[in-house]
Amino acid sequence: MSSSTIGLWTPVALSSDLPPLAVMPARLGTETIALWRSASGRISASADRCPHRGMRLSHGFVRGESLSCIYHGWSYGQEGNCLKIPAHPGLVPPDSIRVATFTVAEQEGFVWAAISKPPADPPRLHGLMPLRSISVAASLEAIQIATGARIDTDGILSTGDGSLSLLLSDQGNGETLMHVLVADGADAALRIGASRAAEALRRQAEARASEGVTT
Numbered sequence: 001m002s003s004s005t006i007g008l009w010t011p012v013a014l015s016s017d018l019p020p021l022a023v024m025p026a027r028l029g030t031e032t033i034a035l036w037r038s039a040s041g042r043i044s045a046s047a048d049r050c051p052h053r054g055m056r057l058s059h060g061f062v063r064g065e066s067l068s069c070i071y072h073g074w075s076y077g078q079e080g081n082c083l084k085i086p087a088h089p090g091l092v093p094p095d096s097i098r099v100a101t102f103t104v105a106e107q108e109g110f111v112w113a114a115i116s117k118p119p120a121d122p123p124r125l126h127g128l129m130p131l132r133s134i135s136v137a138a139s140l141e142a143i144q145i146a147t148g149a150r151i152d153t154d155g156i157l158s159t160g161d162g163s164l165s166l167l168l169s170d171q172g173n174g175e176t177l178m179h180v181l182v183a184d185g186a187d188a189a190l191r192i193g194a195s196r197a198a199e200a201l202r203r204q205a206e207a208r209a210s211e212g213v214t215t
Helices: 139-147 188-211
Strands: 010-014 023-028 031-037 044-045 061-063 067-068 082-084 100-106 110-114 128-136 156-158 165-172 175-185
Touching: 010 023, 010 031, 010 165, 023 165, 023 188, 031 100, 031 110, 067 082, 067 188, 082 110, 082 128, 128 165, 128 188, 139 156, 139 165, 139 188, 175 188
Parallel strands: none
Antiparallel strands: 010 110, 023 031, 031 044, 044 100, 061 067, 100 110, 128 175, 156 165, 165 175
């Protein structure tokens, strides 16, 4: 699944990696975004730069239903509008002060994001659930070559022997975020096996990438 395509969903994080009042960086196509969950549990995705001084909002903090910049404390709502400027407590921030926001959805243990609203919901996982995410210093193509498999129409890559299923998110610059999937209800042995298989695949794909192997 290419995360650089406007109007398509990208799996940017596991739900378990984003508890309430947390913020984290993520990649959406060529964009670095600040992914955050409010106190009520709502997930939002904002451009990762505060319009004041350009500090990364993913370095900031969440209070209640807003995201604040760690530099000067400017706070933003879930629609990207500036809510508060601490240095000017009596000022109502003008609507022109805002950060760009992106479409997000949470489904089956994943946080999905899109540059513009897709025409349909994120793809279903057909009885699979997320296990872990691994950053891989190799492209989508290198990972597909290493597995000998191709990504299906739902964005899932499965090895021929069925030992491993993955959701892949292109991070740009020849890097990929590899989400490892297991069957819902998989026991500890299967989960450990899938995790080890994913680590072996990471090493193989990175070795191919470092050698410049593309076929």
